[in-house]
Amino acid sequence: MSTEAQHFRELRTWAKRHQPHFERGPGHGLGCPHRYLRASGDVLPTSARAACEALIDPASADSELAAVWLHIVPTGGFILPCQPVLEWGPSTGGPGERLEELVLAVAVDGPDGATHLLSGSPRREPEQAGHRLTVHSDSWYWVSPVLGPERISLVWIMR
Amino acid sequence: MTKVPVTIALRGHAKIRAAAQQHASLFVRHPTPQEAARSAAGRLPFRPPSHYGYAWDRCAVLPYEHTPASLRGVIARTFEESEIPTSFSRFALVRYEPGDYLFPHREDTASSLFSLTSSTEDGLIVQREGGEFVRIPDRAGRHVVVSPGQWHWVDPVRRPRLTLMVSPPLEIPPG
Numbered sequence: 001m002s003t004e005a006q007h008f009r010e011l012r013t014w015a016k017r018h019q020p021h022f023e024r025g026p027g028h029g030l031g032c033p034h035r036y037l038r039a040s041g042d043v044l045p046t047s048a049r050a051a052c053e054a055l056i057d058p059a060s061a062d063s064e065l066a067a068v069w070l071h072i073v074p075t076g077g078f079i080l081p082c083q084p085v086l087e088w089g090p091s092t093g094g095p096g097e098r099l100e101e102l103v104l105a106v107a108v109d110g111p112d113g114a115t116h117l118l119s120g121s122p123r124r125e126p127e128q129a130g131h132r133l134t135v136h137s138d139s140w141y142w143v144s145p146v147l148g149p150e151r152i153s154l155v156w157i158m159r
Numbered sequence: 160m161t162k163v164p165v166t167i168a169l170r171g172h173a174k175i176r177a178a179a180q181q182h183a184s185l186f187v188r189h190p191t192p193q194e195a196a197r198s199a200a201g202r203l204p205f206r207p208p209s210h211y212g213y214a215w216d217r218c219a220v221l222p223y224e225h226t227p228a229s230l231r232g233v234i235a236r237t238f239e240e241s242e243i244p245t246s247f248s249r250f251a252l253v254r255y256e257p258g259d260y261l262f263p264h265r266e267d268t269a270s271s272l273f274s275l276t277s278s279t280e281d282g283l284i285v286q287r288e289g290g291e292f293v294r295i296p297d298r299a300g301r302h303v304v305v306s307p308g309q310w311h312w313v314d315p316v317r318r319p320r321l322t323l324m325v326s327p328p329l330e331i332p333p334g
Contacts, residue, residue, distance in 0.1 A: 030310045032292070078292050124315040144284045147296070
């Protein structure tokens with residue numbers, strides 16, 4: 001098993017065993033609330049946090065890591081069409097603060113998948129552990145109702 | 160998780176698929192060049208529309224008014240053989256190639272949707288009561304009613320897909 005696969009396995013194992021640490025995920029799409037869970041990177045134990053840090057792509061010279069979460073979309077759950085950077089990004093604060101991008105990394109292979117919309121055409125993303133999707137401020141994203149097992153992903157936002 | 164009752168109402172759907180394939184050239188591919196030009200010229204940020212035409216989507220449509228009599232006959236006979244009332248006033252066949260999709264949208268009127276192909280990967284996402292959304296995998300012959308104002312969409316499909324939309328919707332008891 002590759003090192004990256006081991007890190008994802010660590011996160012999956014922790015997420016499945018510690019769902020009480022997860023809160024109902026905020027946000028809406030199409031006038032209705034999403035149905036997913038999320039846990040901030042701050043509540044992760046040392047080992048899981050280390051796994052996150054190993055998986056998160058290094059920041060560029062002019063950006064910094066603003067937030068990290070683990071997302072669980074349970075069977076039957078969904079994330080409705082939304083703009084993730086605006087939905088989950090930190091508040092913009094004062095003038096000059098610029099949101100960069102948000103990255104979603106799939107933690108487990110599965111039959112389901114996310115849909116990413118940029119420049120007018122949606123694309124269905126593969127659901128393979130380690131697949132990363134970068135969305136920018138004008139990107140739309142959704143996860144249609146999950147039919148398979150819970151869908152776990154690592155999410156981080158750069159500022 | 161909200162369970163969606165499965166109604167496999169339409170038997171003989173293979174006949175409709177075969178007849179539709181024979182008339183494949185009659186399907187209108189969306190977006191048409193005119194729709195694409197209008198969209199590119201005045202493209203707004205994506206906003207799921209409340210009312211729409213197929214201009215937003217990528218699929219091929221054969222509406223009732225352009226369906227030849229022979230194909231209408233196949234559809235009517237298939238419904239009769241399935242003991243489904245043919246009380247609808249209009250229908251449209253919608254064909255998807257891999258990558259095709261229907262954007263999230265909702266309509267003022269209800270309709271019946273029949274899957275004419277089966278897939279473990281593709282299907283219809285539709286809003287249900289209380290803010291629930293469900294994904295209904297494609298199963299040939301399956302019947303789903305979409306009510307007015309219910310959001311629904313088709314994610315980019317992975318396999319060729321064919322559906323029949325009928326309006327007004329049909330009352331078919333689950334069986």
